[in-house]
Amino acid sequence: MSDRTGSGYLAEVSGLRAGYDGGAVLEGVSFRVEPGVRIGVLGPNGGGKSTLFRVLLGELAPLGGSVDVRGRCGFVPQTERSRLDYPVSALDVALMGTLSRIPWWRRPGRFERQRALEALETVGLGKLAGRQFGELSGGQRQRVLIARALVQDARLLLLDEPFNGLDQPSSRLLGSLLDRLAAEGRSVMVATHDAGQVRGWDLVLCLNGRQVAFGEPESTLSRRVLEATYGGEVMVLPGNGSGRDSAILAPYHHDEVAEEHRREHGR
Numbered sequence: 515m516s517d518r519t520g521s522g523y524l525a526e527v528s529g530l531r532a533g534y535d536g537g538a539v540l541e542g543v544s545f546r547v548e549p550g551v552r553i554g555v556l557g558p559n560g561g562g563k564s565t566l567f568r569v570l571l572g573e574l575a576p577l578g579g580s581v582d583v584r585g586r587c588g589f590v591p592q593t594e595r596s597r598l599d600y601p602v603s604a605l606d607v608a609l610m611g612t613l614s615r616i617p618w619w620r621r622p623g624r625f626e627r628q629r630a631l632e633a634l635e636t637v638g639l640g641k642l643a644g645r646q647f648g649e650l651s652g653g654q655r656q657r658v659l660i661a662r663a664l665v666q667d668a669r670l671l672l673l674d675e676p677f678n679g680l681d682q683p684s685s686r687l688l689g690s691l692l693d694r695l696a697a698e699g700r701s702v703m704v705a706t707h708d709a710g711q712v713r714g715w716d717l718v719l720c721l722n723g724r725q726v727a728f729g730e731p732e733s734t735l736s737r738r739v740l741e742a743t744y745g746g747e748v749m750v751l752p753g754n755g756s757g758r759d760s761a762i763l764a765p766y767h768h769d770e771v772a773e774e775h776r777r778e779h780g781r
């Protein structure tokens with residue numbers, strides 16, 4: 515079989531049911547991840563995005579269906595502010611990515627440090643390798659965590675809302691880093707609330723306790739799908755010149771984004 519017919523996929527999920535002691539919180543999830551794609555995982559709070567990632571990482575056993583992940587999966591968690599006080603450098607954090615590859619009795623040596631430094635260079639943070647992780651900005655910390663995943667040689671990267679709290683320049687940097695990783699043949703799955711951003715990527719997976727849709731953003735993100743994903747009315751802003759779809763917003767973004775839209779467009 516060729517890659518197109520499936521032999522080269524990085525992950526395949528079929529009929530997945532996942533949840534906790536209280537029962538399933540996610541059902542009917544089926545999709546495949548080929549190499550070199552950027553997949554937006556869209557859904558409301560509690561929609562099941564992080565739960566899906568935990569299943570892909572093997573932390574949470576499926577309640578039903580099948581999950582086949584090939585190769586290493588790297589994870590960039592939802593920002594954990596409480597854990598930022600540890601006195602570790604950016605390099606230390608990137609080095610953690612080597613720990614699974616060396617025997618337990620060995621400490622990371624020169625080879626591992628070199629790999630970690632290279633990964634920090636790749637994410638544009640070579641110069642800040644010695645900086646305390648807790649002193650870095652949110653966007654820089656996200657990139658350090660991506661460096662850690664690269665050191666693990668992850669082919670599939672799962673990023674849980676990495677754009678939250680980033681300003682526009684940091685978002686752009688992170689976006690172009692994800693583009694580059696995909697161009698190298700890695701795949702990224704990015705949990706996000708931002709339907710507009712997902713439109714620039716290859717695929718979108720919409721979750722709201724179940725899989726609402728999976729496919730190319732252009733043909734998938736209809737108003738109907740967005741309403742089913744967010745469980746309510748979405749809002750359509752008057753045309754802003756950037757295309758029909760980019761003006762559809764999920765409910766809880768109404769206030770902040772409508773305000774921004776008014777500022778920019780004067781209506």
Ligand SMILES: Nc1ncnc2c1ncn2[C@@H]1O[C@H](COP(=O)(O)OP(=O)(O)OP(=O)(O)O)[C@@H](O)[C@H]1O
Binds near residue numbers: 534557559560566
């Ligand atoms: N450890 C847990 N034990 C029990 N229920 C949980 C646990 N973690 C999450 N849940 C529940 O599972 C559902 C899905 O949560 P999940 O964290 O996957 O959503 P999410 O899409 O990542 O949301 P957010 O956008 O807020 O991060 C929610 O109803 C949540 O309360």
Ligand SMILES: [Mg+2]
Binds near residue numbers: 565
């Ligand atoms: Mg989450």
